[in-house]
Amino acid sequence: MSPLKVNLAVDPTPDYDSTAYKAAYGRLNGVVIEGEQEAYGNYLKLAEMLPQHRDAFTDAARMERRHQRSFQTCGRQMGVKADRPWAEGVFAELHDRFASAAEQGQLVPCLLIQALVVECLAIATYNAYLPVADDFSRKVTETVLKDEYQHLNFGQTWFKDNFDTVKADVQSANQAILPVAKQILNRISHDAERMGMDLETLEEEFTIQYGEALEDIGFSFQEVSTMAEVLDPSDPEVMAA
Numbered sequence: 001m002s003p004l005k006v007n008l009a010v011d012p013t014p015d016y017d018s019t020a021y022k023a024a025y026g027r028l029n030g031v032v033i034e035g036e037q038e039a040y041g042n043y044l045k046l047a048e049m050l051p052q053h054r055d056a057f058t059d060a061a062r063m064e065r066r067h068q069r070s071f072q073t074c075g076r077q078m079g080v081k082a083d084r085p086w087a088e089g090v091f092a093e094l095h096d097r098f099a100s101a102a103e104q105g106q107l108v109p110c111l112l113i114q115a116l117v118v119e120c121l122a123i124a125t126y127n128a129y130l131p132v133a134d135d136f137s138r139k140v141t142e143t144v145l146k147d148e149y150q151h152l153n154f155g156q157t158w159f160k161d162n163f164d165t166v167k168a169d170v171q172s173a174n175q176a177i178l179p180v181a182k183q184i185l186n187r188i189s190h191d192a193e194r195m196g197m198d199l200e201t202l203e204e205e206f207t208i209q210y211g212e213a214l215e216d217i218g219f220s221f222q223e224v225s226t227m228a229e230v231l232d233p234s235d236p237e238v239m240a241a
């Protein structure tokens with residue numbers, strides 16, 4: 001019997017100067033810049049929708065704008081042009097879901113999309129990226145990450161304080177939005193891997209952060225598991241349920 005193979009998919013020291021690395025960096029940098037742009041716009045909209053938290057949301061929007069600029073500097077530092085048109089496509093569906101919920105005055109899906117899903121996507125991506133980042137990008141990402149945890153915490157607290165009245169709406173918004181979040185992770189996975197990121201870490205980080213947020217809000221472990229099943233409807237346990 002042959003010994004177990006070591007997983008060689010993750011290169012601990014990417015060749016930052018290679019054409020392949022730079023091409024992947026350009027697309028992922030575009031996604032990150034676009035994600036920060038979405039976050040900026042979403043928080044400004046949330047400030048209108050929930051005026052009692054206007055200051056907190058406006059502050060968050062300002063921070064997202066700062067993050068965007070920092071990541072633009074990373075791209076320049078790397079000598080890479082961010083692929084914004086591609087990145088816009090990655091976020092198109094989530095963007096449309098937020099816009100149509102906002103148009104209908106539906107606060108819960110909007111807050112779930114930004115304060116839980118976008119923040120957890122950012123946290124997962126940035127955590128998976130740190131071990132393989134170049135020095136400059138790593139320092140920027142570490143600073144940004146601290147803010148994203150703070151944003152996630154703000155969203156969690158609001159949902160927790162309003163849990164009884166919003167529980168059913170959170171469950172139905174989750175059902176619609178979680179597959180869209182998964183699609184985003186799938187679409188960035190190829191470039192993430194080329195940049196040396198561990199895809200299991202990326203996916204696990206997202207699932208863990210998002211699941212922990214839901215539990216903190218007030219959902220039971222069982223309810224969180226059921227809410228996550230929307231990601232894998234072919235799971236035999238789900239089929240049997």
Ligand SMILES: [Fe+2]
Nearest residue numbers: 036039064067
């Ligand atoms: Fe951000």
Ligand SMILES: [Fe+2]
Nearest residue numbers: 039119148151
């Ligand atoms: Fe954020």
